[in-house]
Amino acid sequence: MRLSVVSWNVNSVRLRMEQIAKFLNSIDADVICLQEIKCQEHEFPRQAFADIGFPYIHIAGQKGWHGVAIASRYPFEANELLPFCRRGEARVQAIVVSGVEIWNFYIPAGGDVPDRAANDKFDHKLEFYERVSAHLKTRNKDHPLLICGDLNIAPGEFDVWSHRQMLKIVSHTPQEIDAFGEFITSGELYDPFRDAYPVPEKIFTWWSYRAADFRKSNRGLRLDHILLNPALKARTTGDITAKIHDWVREWERPSDHAPIQVEFTI
Template sequence: MLSVATWNINSVRLRLPLVQRYLAEHAPDILCLQEIKCQEDQFPAQALAEMGYEHQAICGQKGYHGVATVSRVPIREITRHDWQDNGEARHVGIEVVGRDLFLENVYVPAGGDVPDREVNVKFGQKLDFLERMARWADSVDKPTLIVGDFNVAPLESDVWSHKQLLKVVSHTPIEVEALDRFRHAHGWVDIGREHVPHPERYYSWWSYRSPDWKKNDRGRRLDHMWASPALAAQARSHGVLEEARNWEKPSDHVPLVTGFDV
């Protein structure tokens, strides 16, 4: 078995104790982090290496964005796609050495507040990002797992209120259609929904604005793990650690993890 986790940590230096707690208590073989918010030389590489995660692929920038993949098993960085087309650190791709598995770690732009590319540049950038991902996916010919914060909750059961969020960025029809084009470009299998079938409730993010996230439960599924069909057939388990949203000074996202028989 090989276990792969993904987590938008919302500043890895600020929340290093949470990362260490997660690794100590759950010990995935590979952890993909998004929104690390630091340059590569500021990443807490040594602290994580001391926990056994000595294999690392880090794509960072000052203060914003950034992704990192840390592993207990050997990995080799192979790609850094600029799907944002402006140099932002939003992707790193690795090969798991000795396993037939390629792992893409991505942080899709949030898209601002107004779902109209004519008045909101950020929203247009998000749609273009997803389109570039789709063009890339069309040529994927290896067993690949793509994980991360997609910033889109595509299904009605991926949000606390489909009706109230239809015009809210992350759940608008145009974003869902763009993500669907990406899914069809390679025939990706949504691992989460294979294990937690629609219409079951499934969230990975709760806003900081909610005074009691657990009671109000106004969540969205913004984080995803999608696999090539043959690799998806090897997925044996999948979990969401909702309790991490209740840890001290938490990220607004929680970890997902999938176990593969590879």
């Protein structure tokens, strides 16, 4: 069975439903994991997703802020909400589809000051990572798992437009890079994007709205990720493909994030 998973911080699902439909009609995907939907469950445009072939929907919404949702062509089972966010914000959800558990995350951005004592938002972000890493260490690693979402850390030197200049900026500070590394190690997670786009190629999924021409300035960050655990990777046959659809960022009034996609056969 082929499984194609998209992750996209859409920065308001209702505002960008037309773009989501246009995008999904232009690619071949089975599951789309959305972040920052910015709506409550009853406000989510369910029918619009059903109309384009994604009738199975799981929503963790919140009024005006945050929020994650998963839409699928295939039926799935919703899992218990994982207690990684100490504030109880709508940032986490889990499903099982075709025997694969999928976690969809919108991890806190962390504010502007990279100091846990001075900035509670930064502390919240790092604690979120610590909770996930602790859970991954105890989780049964024989169960296939895919983790995706806006993880709000660009972990590598070639995941940022300037490694030197970004080391003091939240999203690429040494503390965050270490937290991301611990997260990867705890789950023994595989990053298919670095096989698809080998180092030293710079790859980004986010560009600031401040740039009039995001391609010309190209001051991007790779904040969005899709990761596979060893049990899932072992179940795949053939190639695992990974794509960053940065062309979507060229559309009028786009999200500041581009959708990313991983496809494999199990």
